[in-house]
Amino acid sequence: MSHSITVADLATRLGLRFAGDGTLPLSRAAEPADAGPSDLALAMNPKFGDTLRAGQAKAAVLWDGADWTSFGLDAAIFAPRARLAMVGVTAAFDSGPDIAPGVHPSAVIDPTAEIGDGAAIGPLCVVGARAKIGARVRMAAHVTIGADAVIGEDGLFHSGVRIGKGVVIGDRVIAQPGAVVGSDGFSFVTTEKSHVEEARETLGADVAAEGQAWLRIASLGGVVIGEDVELGANVTIDQGTIRPTRIGDGTKLDNQVQIGHNVVVGRHCLLCGQVGVAGSTVIGDFVVMGGQAGAADNLSIGSGAIIGAGTGVLSNVPKGRAMMGYPAVTMQTHVEMYKALRRLPRLLGRLSGKE
Structure with a gap:
């Protein structure tokens, strides 16, 4: 403007x-x-x-x-x-980045790619085979769009954004520098039951000291991102193993947010800086997660939940619940626990007769 x-x-x-x-x-x-x-x-x-x-x-x-x-x-x-x-x-x-209209001469566009009307593709960008770029998309320098990716209309991709093979992105998506969408999920398995699995079952008792080699599980599911989504600098979104990792319409991801494989994030969520969500966790609509909050794998976080900064979610969170602490408890309970913790030195002093 x-x-x-x-x-x-x-x-x-x-x-x-x-x-x-x-x-x-x-x-x-x-x-x-x-x-x-x-x-x-x-x-x-x-x-x-x-x-x-x-x-x-x-x-x-x-x-x-x-x-x-x-x-x-x-x-x-x-x-x-x-x-x-x-x-x-x-x-x-806000005039946005200065990206010249049309395709820069140094850009590498596969002959089978489709470029929408009014798109602006900056220096040294790469658009892979059969990729589809929507109308009026703007791509700054060094943006990479993988083969078979689909990018909706009116998107803005800042310098150094990497969009992987087969990723589907809706209209009006903004990706800040260094965002990576469609990297492989962190999926590995051992031939026999691993010491990690044993630790989960026994809560850490008698875990075998000898480990095993990890075998890689390939990621085939891709990533699907809705409309009006914003991705902060250095956001990383892993593709799903079999089904796609999904980010719902209107959701905003802050810098350095990590979304694991098979994760589903609902509509209009707000995930603040350095939030990490482990594989296959499902997050409802309108969820807010404060900075450096994290969620373990295979959990459910209900719509409208608020997860305070630095909170570690290790179990399911009901709809509309405000959580805080590690492990996460209701915000009110966490405040009471914190107050009690601050009283401990005085209480111990009284018990020891020093006060």
């Missing part, structure tokens, strides 16, 4: 009320203290009032009901929900 927009046009796009000079042009969004005369200052909370006065902004996004004239502004947009307003504000000033 354009880097210049008037106050009135931006307010219309946001669906918000404005006051003052609607013809005032805006070149970028800025924090109040850093804003210049052509910038839009983002001051959606009263605590930014003093820094707004100290800056040079002529226009600002303010909290609902703010006395905009007291800040020396020429115009103001009023936002009842600050973070919701940020969606439209940032979109208005």
Whole structure:
């Protein structure tokens, strides 16, 4: 989108009320203290009032009901929900990566691949045999699309993205640099029962010291990703063993999220940085997993569940349950356990007669 927009046009796009000079042009969004005369200052909370006065902004996004004239502004947009307003504000000033239209001369496109109308394919990209690239897809430098992959319309693939053979991706998907979709699943087995299996059955008692060689199970299932999905930098999604690994519509994966083979992630989930989901676990719709949370294999996490940061999910989680800790317990129980843990030194001191 354009880097210049008037106050009135931006307010219309946001669906918000404005006051003052609607013809005032805006070149970028800025924090109040850093804003210049052509910038839009983002001051959606009263605590930014003093820094707004100290800056040079002529226009600002303010909290609902703010006395905009007291800040020396020429115009103001009023936002009842600050973070919701940020969606439209940032979109208005985000031009995206600079990818020239058409196919760059250095790109390698297999003759059997299909490239949709208006697609932009950057330098040193590779598109494999029989792959299908949808209309208006934009691919930055060094993107690789494997054979038989299908990419929907209006996608954006930043530099270094790797899409494996046979992966199916829906419309309007965004993949940040280094995302890898369709790598082999981490599936290995031993000829006889392994010491890992013994540990599971006996809870670690009398595990044989001698190990065995691991035999590789090939991954044949591929990956299917829905529409409006976003993949953060260095996300890795393994393909399924026989059936596909699936990511539902609208789901957002943060940087360094790892999705194991056969995993199913539902619609509109939010998986934050360094979340790891082990093979064959099924996650429902609208699930949120905080940073560095993890789920063991072959589990079920119900729709609407909230998994706190650093939580280790080792058993099934019911629908709508908020969980925290390792192993995961309900958030309220975890808080009580933490309080009790903090009291232990004093309690032990009393028992020992030192207090």
